[in-house]
Amino acid sequence: MLPTLNREQLMDLCRRMFRIRHFEEKLILLHTEGRFSGHYHVYIGQEATGVPALSCLGPDDYLFTTHRNHGHLLARGADPARLLAEILGRRDGYNKGKGGTFHTNVSALGFFHTSAVVAGIIPLAGGAAYAAKAKKSGQITVCLFGDGALEEGAAPESFNIASLWKLPVLYLCENNGKYGRGRAVGAVRSSTMAAYPLTDLPAAYKIPAQQVDGVDAGAVHGAVSEAVKKIRQGEGPQFIEAQTVRWPGSESNWPVVPVPTDVSLAWDSSAVPEAVKEWYRESDPVLTFVRELVEGKVATREEIGQVEEKVREEIARAVEFALASPYPELETALRDVFA
Amino acid sequence: MREIAYYEAKLEALREILAADERVHLITDTTTGFLGLSPQRTRFREIAERYPERVISPPISELASCGLGIGAAMAGLRPVVDVVTASFIFEAWPQVVNEAANAFYMSGGQTRAPVVFHVLHGLRGGGAAQHSHSPQAMLWNAPGLEIVLPSSPRDVKGLLKTAVSTDNPTVFLDHGLLFDVRGPVPENDERIPFGQADIKRKGKDVTVIATSYMVQRSLTVADRLASEGIDVEVVDPRTLVPLDFATLLASVEKTRRVVIVDECRQSCGVAAELAARIAEAGFDKLKAPVRRVTTLDVPVPFSRPLEDFISPSEARITEAIRAALR
Numbered sequence: 001m002l003p004t005l006n007r008e009q010l011m012d013l014c015r016r017m018f019r020i021r022h023f024e025e026k027l028i029l030l031h032t033e034g035r036f037s038g039h040y041h042v043y044i045g046q047e048a049t050g051v052p053a054l055s056c057l058g059p060d061d062y063l064f065t066t067h068r069n070h071g072h073l074l075a076r077g078a079d080p081a082r083l084l085a086e087i088l089g090r091r092d093g094y095n096k097g098k099g100g101t102f103h104t105n106v107s108a109l110g111f112f113h114t115s116a117v118v119a120g121i122i123p124l125a126g127g128a129a130y131a132a133k134a135k136k137s138g139q140i141t142v143c144l145f146g147d148g149a150l151e152e153g154a155a156p157e158s159f160n161i162a163s164l165w166k167l168p169v170l171y172l173c174e175n176n177g178k179y180g181r182g183r184a185v186g187a188v189r190s191s192t193m194a195a196y197p198l199t200d201l202p203a204a205y206k207i208p209a210q211q212v213d214g215v216d217a218g219a220v221h222g223a224v225s226e227a228v229k230k231i232r233q234g235e236g237p238q239f240i241e242a243q244t245v246r247w248p249g250s251e252s253n254w255p256v257v258p259v260p261t262d263v264s265l266a267w268d269s270s271a272v273p274e275a276v277k278e279w280y281r282e283s284d285p286v287l288t289f290v291r292e293l294v295e296g297k298v299a300t301r302e303e304i305g306q307v308e309e310k311v312r313e314e315i316a317r318a319v320e321f322a323l324a325s326p327y328p329e330l331e332t333a334l335r336d337v338f339a
Numbered sequence: 340m341r342e343i344a345y346y347e348a349k350l351e352a353l354r355e356i357l358a359a360d361e362r363v364h365l366i367t368d369t370t371t372g373f374l375g376l377s378p379q380r381t382r383f384r385e386i387a388e389r390y391p392e393r394v395i396s397p398p399i400s401e402l403a404s405c406g407l408g409i410g411a412a413m414a415g416l417r418p419v420v421d422v423v424t425a426s427f428i429f430e431a432w433p434q435v436v437n438e439a440a441n442a443f444y445m446s447g448g449q450t451r452a453p454v455v456f457h458v459l460h461g462l463r464g465g466g467a468a469q470h471s472h473s474p475q476a477m478l479w480n481a482p483g484l485e486i487v488l489p490s491s492p493r494d495v496k497g498l499l500k501t502a503v504s505t506d507n508p509t510v511f512l513d514h515g516l517l518f519d520v521r522g523p524v525p526e527n528d529e530r531i532p533f534g535q536a537d538i539k540r541k542g543k544d545v546t547v548i549a550t551s552y553m554v555q556r557s558l559t560v561a562d563r564l565a566s567e568g569i570d571v572e573v574v575d576p577r578t579l580v581p582l583d584f585a586t587l588l589a590s591v592e593k594t595r596r597v598v599i600v601d602e603c604r605q606s607c608g609v610a611a612e613l614a615a616r617i618a619e620a621g622f623d624k625l626k627a628p629v630r631r632v633t634t635l636d637v638p639v640p641f642s643r644p645l646e647d648f649i650s651p652s653e654a655r656i657t658e659a660i661r662a663a664l665r
Contacts, residue, residue: 062414095446095447098445105450113442113450120437120438123402123403123404124407124413125410126406126410127413127414127418134392141410154433158400158406161398336447338443339505
């Protein structure tokens with residue numbers, strides 16, 4: 001369903017979802033061409049979680065994210081050109097080429113620190129929330145992580161403290177394993193957790209926890225805005241598990257694009273390879289959202305096509321910018337060790 | 340100048356820091372508060388009671404507590420997290436060496452994490468293998484952390500004040516056996532800058548570079564050897580990161596003999612690093628090989644005679660000084 005927002009806001013969500021999708025499809029291509037080194041993770045398939053969820057936040061709120069950060073940064077308004085420059089290790093990257101895909105952060109947008117260590121940010125998010133509470137600033141912290149993070153000890157230790165001290169933090173767990181290994185039994189389980197459903201873990205620490213369909217932008221928006229309201233009212237931490245179906249392009253360790261996304265796929269999947277057709281028909285959050293916009297008479301197919309076209313142009317400019325940005329001067333490797 | 344006990348200087352610093360800056364929060368067991376299990380620990384209670392909203396007892400969760408301190412520092416506070424026994428910092432290792440140490444660098448200079456981690460390190464008598472660590476050398480292998488090792492009442496107060504005022508994550512390694520040491524402490528708001536070594540005793544025959552409690556032990560040895568006509572200079576780096584190597588080297592160049600005393604293990608320890616730097620920069624000035632006195636490369640045994648046997652004892656320091664003078 002569509003989030004209860006006006007047309008302009010809904011079209012803005014649409015633009016941001018396309019931005020993530022086309023940015024990352026291009027990124028995969030750049031990696032295939034050998035334009036950057038190292039392992040990386042994409043957010044494709046989770047756009048309808050990050051985009052509506054982050055739209056519920058204020059400009060001063062804090063966020064912490066992980067190795068799967070591109071979608072979060074773009075959803076929050078990061079410049080695709082500087083993000084891409086960072087991933088390519090260039091001088092104009094947000095982190096001057098020192099962070100890369102694993103650690104891109106934009107402190108001006110509230111992202112202090114991006115950790116590629118599973119669950120590394122969960123303790124930090126509690127700290128930022130602690131600071132906001134101490135300063136009575138009204139800011140909340142959103143901690144974005146995957147289902148695997150719950151397997152690390154950092155998660156329960158931090159949940160315990162956040163609950164005891166009623167810290168203003170939203171734990172948004174993105175479980176991209178729906179129908180993963182447990183497909184035969186319809187289980188939502190991609191990891192090895194005795195606490196199942198995953199909400200059992202935060203619930204043990206008396207943190208209100210709920211599950212939401214992460215492909216459903218309206219459901220995510222509703223759950224997150226309600227949770228954010230409760231946190232701002234001083235009720236303490238909240239936990240939401242957003243369930244998405246893993247994008248088939250992310251099933252191997254090195255992402256591949258089975259079919260380039262185009263708005264037309266929302267109504268005609270004949271161009272989609274048979275093996276992945278089901279995902280693009282049933283579980284693609286961007287195509288689902290686009291169909292809902294048209295069915296809800298928010299926009300026509302043509303209007304959405306124009307939004308997508310503008311995003312494509314923007315991403316093309318970002319690629320041009322990033323590739324033109326020089327590598328950092330070698331001696332900069334020795335700077336920024338200490339403030 | 341008035342003389343007070345080390346633990347009093349430390350408590351005075353905490354009181355003054357809390358009064359001066361409301362961004363300072365102490366995450367600590369309020370029943371032990373920065374003094375571990377020492378008999379003086381009850382003296383912290385008065386501070387905890389005065390600032391109930393800024394002196395907070397965490398659960399037994401070093402990982403989450405240290406991470407909380409880092410996150411709170413990123414968001415504008417000046418937290419001091421008391422990990423108590425230094426061996427427990429290993430429970431928080433991923434947060435200290437992989438999050439805090441890297442934050443400023445990997446953000447390309449965007450994110451500051453001015454958190455202080457406080458620990459009590461070293462052989463304390465009966466700590467056995469799991470409560471006796473000196474992790475300063477391991478920490479030194481994580482660029483991005485400031486490392487502080489106070490050794491006197493004046494230093495603990497002045498260095499603690501600097502620790503909460505710098506913009507970097509800092510590990511403050513104190514030593515429980517220092518708490519009763521008495522010494523002069525000015526009544527003003529003295530801050531001792533990081534990266535400034537202190538010559539604790541002037542001498543001309545041999546340089547002893549010592550850290551933390553080993554400074555006090557070396558001073559005792561130096562006083563004893565003075566009666567034999569051996570004039571020992573004791574130099575205390577006070578902070579390993581940043582390191583005032585120039586002062587250490589100048590002393591070595593003057594005496595041309597050096598003994599390094601630190602409670603890390605011998606292999607890859609603080610003494611090993613300092614010895615290498617001295618060899619690289621001052622080899623031609625040395626009249627004798629660099630000598631190291633450290634904790635021996637074994638786990639720490641419980642039995643007291645065995646613990647004393649592996650420790651950088653007065654006897655071993657004395658022996659090393661005599662060897663350096665031969």
